[in-house]
Each structure stands twice: as C-alpha cells, then as structure tokens.
Amino acid sequence: xxxxxxxxxxxxxxxxxxxxxxxxxxxxxxxxxxxxxxxxxxxxxxxxxxxxxxxxxxxxxxxxxxxxxxxxxxxxxxxxxxxxxxxxxxxxxxxxxxxxxxxxxxxxxxxxxxxxxxxxxxxxxxxxxxxxxxxxxxxxxxxxxxxxxxxxxxxxxxxxxxxxxxxxxxxxxxxxxxxxxxxxxxxxxxxxxxxxxxxxxxxxxxxxxxxxxxxxxxxxxxxxxxxxxxxxxxxxxxxxxxxxxxxxxxxxxxxxxxxxxxxxxxxxxxxxxxxxxxxxxxxxxxxxxxxxxxxxxxxxxxxxxxxxxxxxxxxxxxxxxxxxxxxxxxxxxxxxxxxxxxxxxxxxxxxxxxxxxxxxxxxxxxxxxxxxxxxxxxxxxxxxxxxxxxxxxxxxxxxxxxxxxxxxxxxxxxxxxxxxxxxxxxxxxxxxxxxxxxxxxxxxxxxxxxxxxxxxxxxxxxxxxxxxxxxxx
Ligand code: GLA
Numbered sequence: 001x002x003x004x005x006x007x008x009x010x011x012x013x014x015x016x017x018x019x020x021x022x023x024x025x026x027x028x029x030x031x032x033x034x035x036x037x038x039x040x041x042x043x044x045x046x047x048x049x050x051x052x053x054x055x056x057x058x059x060x061x062x063x064x065x066x067x068x069x070x071x072x073x074x075x076x077x078x079x080x081x082x083x084x085x086x087x088x089x090x091x092x093x094x095x096x097x098x099x100x101x102x103x104x105x106x107x108x109x110x111x112x113x114x115x116x117x118x119x120x121x122x123x124x125x126x127x128x129x130x131x132x133x134x135x136x137x138x139x140x141x142x143x144x145x146x147x148x149x150x151x152x153x154x155x156x157x158x159x160x161x162x163x164x165x166x167x168x169x170x171x172x173x174x175x176x177x178x179x180x181x182x183x184x185x186x187x188x189x190x191x192x193x194x195x196x197x198x199x200x201x202x203x204x205x206x207x208x209x210x211x212x213x214x215x216x217x218x219x220x221x222x223x224x225x226x227x228x229x230x231x232x233x234x235x236x237x238x239x240x241x242x243x244x245x246x247x248x249x250x251x252x253x254x255x256x257x258x259x260x261x262x263x264x265x266x267x268x269x270x271x272x273x274x275x276x277x278x279x280x281x282x283x284x285x286x287x288x289x290x291x292x293x294x295x296x297x298x299x300x301x302x303x304x305x306x307x308x309x310x311x312x313x314x315x316x317x318x319x320x321x322x323x324x325x326x327x328x329x330x331x332x333x334x335x336x337x338x339x340x341x342x343x344x345x346x347x348x349x350x351x352x353x354x355x356x357x358x359x360x361x362x363x364x365x366x367x368x369x370x371x372x373x374x375x376x377x378x379x380x381x382x383x384x385x386x387x388x389x390x391x392x393x394x395x396x397x398x399x400x401x402x403x404x405x406x407x408x409x410x411x412x413x414x415x416x417x418x419x420x421x422x423x424x425x426x427x428x429x430x431x432x433x434x435x436x437x438x439x440x441x442x443x444x445x446x447x448x449x450x451x452x453x454x455x456x457x458x459x460x461x462x463x464x465x466x467x468x469x470x471x472x473x
Pocket of ligand 1: 052112113170213214232233234235268
C-alpha cells in the first residue's frame with residue numbers, strides 16, 4: 001500500500017491509464033496510409049502495443065505479433081496479436097501469450113521479440129521469443145505453441161540445442177522458401193530448427209559481429225539479407241546488414257540500411273516483411289522507435305519500404321506516410337495535404353512561455369515551460385501534427401476535440417531525437433468533415449534508460465515543439 005501511495009504521489013499511476021482512447025470506446029475513423037513515428041490506434045482506439053514485432057500472413061490476413069507493454073516498467077506484459085488486411089488498420093485479436101503465473105515469462109521477468117512461424121511438417125504455429133530475468137541476466141530463447149494462429153499459445157520453455165538452452169538475448173526468425181525454419185541470434189548466429197520447429201537441428205552460422213542486435217532476415221532471389229543494430233539499448237543507432245548466397249556464409253558486411261547519421265530514421269530493426277503481390281514484391285522494413293519508460297503509450301513504429309537491388313538494400317528517403325497495395329505489392333505515396341497551418345496563423349494559440357528555434361535549426365516553436373501548451377483549430381477530414389524532435393525533447397499529451405468541445409481522441413507522443421528533425425508526431429484518423437481542435441501540452445519528462453554499465457541514454461529534457469499542421473480537405 002505504501003508503495004502504491006508513493007507511486008500515486010509521484011504521479012506514476014496516472015500513466016497506467018490507457019493514454020490514447022476515444023471517449024466513445026471506438027475509433028472515430030480509419031487510416032489510409034502507413035504512418036511512421038505516430039501513435040497507431042486499434043479498433044478500440046487503444047494504442048497498438050506490439051513492439052519487437054514480426055508478421056505472418058495467413059490467407060489474405062496479416063497477423064502482427066509483438067510485445068505488449070506497460071508504462072513505467074520493463075516487466076513482461078504478454079505478447080499481443082493484431083490482424084489486418086491492408087497493413088494500415090490493425091485489429092486487436094488477443095493476448096497471444098499472457099504473463100505466466102510464475103517462472104520464466106512470469107511476473108517481473110522480461111519477454112521480448114516474439115516471432116511466429118508455422119511448421120509445414122506439423123501445421124502447428126510456433127512462437128519464439130527472448131525470455132529473461134528483469135535485470136537481463138537470465139536470457140534464453142524460448143518457444144510456445146498453438147494450433148490456431150491467434151492462440152492462446154502454450155509456453156514450452158527453452159528451445160534446446162544439443163539438450164541445452166540457447167543463452168542469448170536478441171533473436172529473430174527466418175523461414176526459407178523450402179519451409180525450413182531458422183532462429184537468428186544477436187551477433188549473427190543462425191540455428192536451423194527441426195521440422196516440427198520445437199528444437200534445433202544444427203547451428204549453421206557462428207556470430208560474426210559484436211552486438212548485431214535485433215537480427216532480421218529476408219531472401220530475394222538467391223541472396224540472403226541479414227539486418228541488425230549496434231548495441232545501444234533503447235537508443236537508436238545506424239543499423240547495418242550483411243549478405244550471403246548461403247546461410248552458412250560467407251557473409252559480407254555491406255553497410256548501413258539508411259543514410260548514416262539518421263540512426264536508421266530513428267529506429268531499431270525488428271523484421272522485414274515481404275509483401276508478395278501480383279506485380280511486385282515489396283520488402284517492408286519494420287523498426288521500433290523505443291520510448292522507455294512510456295513504451296505502451298509513446299513508443300512508435302517505423303515501417304518503410306526497402307529498395308532491394310543488385311545485392312544491396314537501402315532506405316534513402318524517409319516517408320512520413322506511404323501506401324502499399326497488398327494485392328499488387330506496389331508502393332504508392334501517402335495522402336496530400338490541402339492546407340498547411342503554421343505558427344504565425346491565428347488558429348494556432350500558444351499558452352505559457354515559447355521561443356522560436358535558434359538559427360541553424362529547422363524552423364519551429366519550442367517550450368521547456370512545464371505548464372505550456374498549444375492548440376490548433378482546423379476544418380477538414382484529417383490533420384498531421386509536425387514537430388521538430390530534439391535531443392532535449394520530451395512527451396506531449398495530445399487531445400483532439402470536436403466543435404462541441406467533446407474529446408474525440410487522446411494520446412501521448414514523444415518529441416525526442418538525438419538530432420533535430422522535423423517529422424509527423426500525431427496523425428488523426430480520417431474524420432467526418434468538420435472543425436476540430438488539436439491540443440498538446442507538456443508532460444514534463446522525456447525518455448531515458450540506464451544500461452548495465454550505468455550509462456544513461458535518452459533525452460536531456462522535456463521540451464515540446466510545434467512546426468505546422470497539415471490538413472486534408
Ligand atoms: C535492445 C534490444 C531490446 C531490449 C533493449 C533493452 O534495444 O534490442 O530488445 O532488450 O536493448 O535495453
């Protein structure tokens with residue numbers, strides 16, 4: 001009880017309340033593009049909580065499996081399953097693997113990076129994950145099984161190789177064209193699974209790089225692409241990749257996935273989804289933009305189309321919003337705004353103390369005043385809030401209200417980036433045409449993480465900023 005009271009005093013419990021929800025309990029509209037770095041809301045209007053995710057396609061439906069999260073703690077909160085046919089609107093299906101009563105993946109443990117594959121030999125769905133102690137000192141690769149894709153999955157304990165658990169942390173999976181399943185480990189280890197996917201048959205590659213976390217793989221033609229990150233905890237870095245024509249190697253280190261210095265467009269890879277259409281196969285990069293300790297309400301997703309050509313891959317241009325036709329596989333651009341509302345427009349109202357960006361920075365208004373807020377009134381069907389994420393950036397609480405002042409949506413957004421960059425931070429779904437007001441206020445902190453060596457990373461402050469609002473007619 002004393003702990004509860006202290007938490008209440010510290011305001012901690014406030015953030016356990018779902019922070020993005022429409023008042024009606026239902027989404028006021030749908031999205032029609034893949035947005036990066038903005039809250040995604042499911043059919044209930046709750047934030048999609050599926051990090052360290054993977055996707056498996058069954059029929060015409062894509063199933064997204066990822067880490068459920070709570071705010072303020074890293075403790076395992078289960079693995080969620082969502083479904084979609086357009087890769088844009090995600091329906092919550094189930095907690096595919098809930099927190100276990102005790103032991104590994106029980107209360108106060110760590111569970112990360114769930115990936116599901118279906119064994120062609122048995123038809124069983126097998127989920128692989130990183131299971132660990134809360135202090136990240138008890139790691140192993142675990143697995144769980146289910147006869148239906150959405151579960152519930154039964155946790156089976158450690159995946160065994162030569163009768164022993166694989167004591168590594170970051171992991172991924174890859175299913176080859178012949179149906180063989182593989183588990184990938186940080187550093188670059190690759191294990192081939194037995195036909196039933198319930199144990200390891202052989203190790204086919206040995207670690208080849210220090211770190212190389214969040215391993216992800218896909219194959220185009222006869223080339224295998226092996227992607228991973230550097231070892232910087234929840235902080236983003238320039239992820240890189242290797243290629244080979246056999247999983248046994250030799251693997252050739254190729255370079256960065258995105259332009260150097262963009263820190264993989266502020267993300268860490270988790271999976272690459274081939275979208276096989278009638279005209280084209282598009283390879284979709286899936287990354288996490290982590291935001292500890294508000295992973296549930298403010299961590300976001302960075303999904304971008306990869307350019308794969310001649311043994312090389314790249315993501316040279318960042319797309320705030322884009323589309324992929326899941327039937328043809330073709331990539332298209334996102335919606336076009338009809339109007340832009342900038343800070344000098346009378347429809348933008350600032351409260352508290354704000355200043356204009358310094359020379360040399362992208363133009364924006366910024367505040368560190370803990371009582372500051374802004375609001376923008378717009379008329380249209382969709383609005384995208386652009387801010388400049390900054391090294392001292394923090395959380396903003398956002399609400400959308402209609403003309404009667406009723407709250408339509410709310411969310412928490414994260415305005416941190418290690419380098420100043422303008423990007424969309426909040427996008428409304430497509431709304432009934434009308435006049436709405438977007439409000440944003442300073443929460444008063446930013447994300448941070450202290451690693452095993454005691455080094456702190458993350459934001460140096462709690463600033464929020466406004467650059468412009470783009471509005472669709
Ligand atoms: C890295 C890993 C994540 C998680 C964090 C914890 O980002 O890729 O899965 O373990 O570190 O610091």
